[in-house]
Amino acid sequence: MRVAICFLVGLLFGTGLAVSGMTSPDKVLGFLDLAGAWDPSLAFVMGGAVLSAAPLYWLARRRARPVAGTMFDQPSATAIDARLIGGSALFGLGWGLAGICPGPALVGLAIDPPALAVFVLAMLAGAILSGRFTRRNP
Numbered sequence: 001m002r003v004a005i006c007f008l009v010g011l012l013f014g015t016g017l018a019v020s021g022m023t024s025p026d027k028v029l030g031f032l033d034l035a036g037a038w039d040p041s042l043a044f045v046m047g048g049a050v051l052s053a054a055p056l057y058w059l060a061r062r063r064a065r066p067v068a069g070t071m072f073d074q075p076s077a078t079a080i081d082a083r084l085i086g087g088s089a090l091f092g093l094g095w096g097l098a099g100i101c102p103g104p105a106l107v108g109l110a111i112d113p114p115a116l117a118v119f120v121l122a123m124l125a126g127a128i129l130s131g132r133f134t135r136r137n138p
Contacts, residue, residue: 002068014107020045023108025099032096 021027022045030039066072095101100108100116102123108116 005068013103014110016045016049017104017107018111023100023104023111027099028095028101028104029099032099 017023020041022042027039027042030037031042033039060066060072091101098119100119105116105119105123109120
């Protein structure tokens with residue numbers, strides 16, 4: 001049951017990214033180009049995501065346990081520290097330079113593999129290196 005729900009949610013998310021054009025780095029870079037030909041469509045996609053997720057998040061918080069699990073996965077760490085700020089800055093820098101983040105990259109890889117293969121390989125290498133660094137320096 002959990003695998004089916006995860007698959008359907010991932011399929012819905014990927015379809016939303018593809019339909020909204022968010023798999024195109026040009027859309028993201030157009031949103032970040034405030035001084036040039038600014039494209040506000042990413043703001044509308046994010047707004048739509050917040051509006052559709054907010055009531056579901058509110059409902060989920062009222063439940064004792066999730067529909068397809070034994071407990072809600074919530075982070076134990078809540079501190080805003082140098083690792084969080086550094087990781088966020090690195091993610092934002094990569095997103096701004098490449099115009100794409102991990103979710104749309106995976107969807108785009110299914111649509112146009114040659115265009116995103118290098119990005120996805122670099123993303124996986126970064127994830128592996130980050131995991132190794134985190135295990136050594138908890």
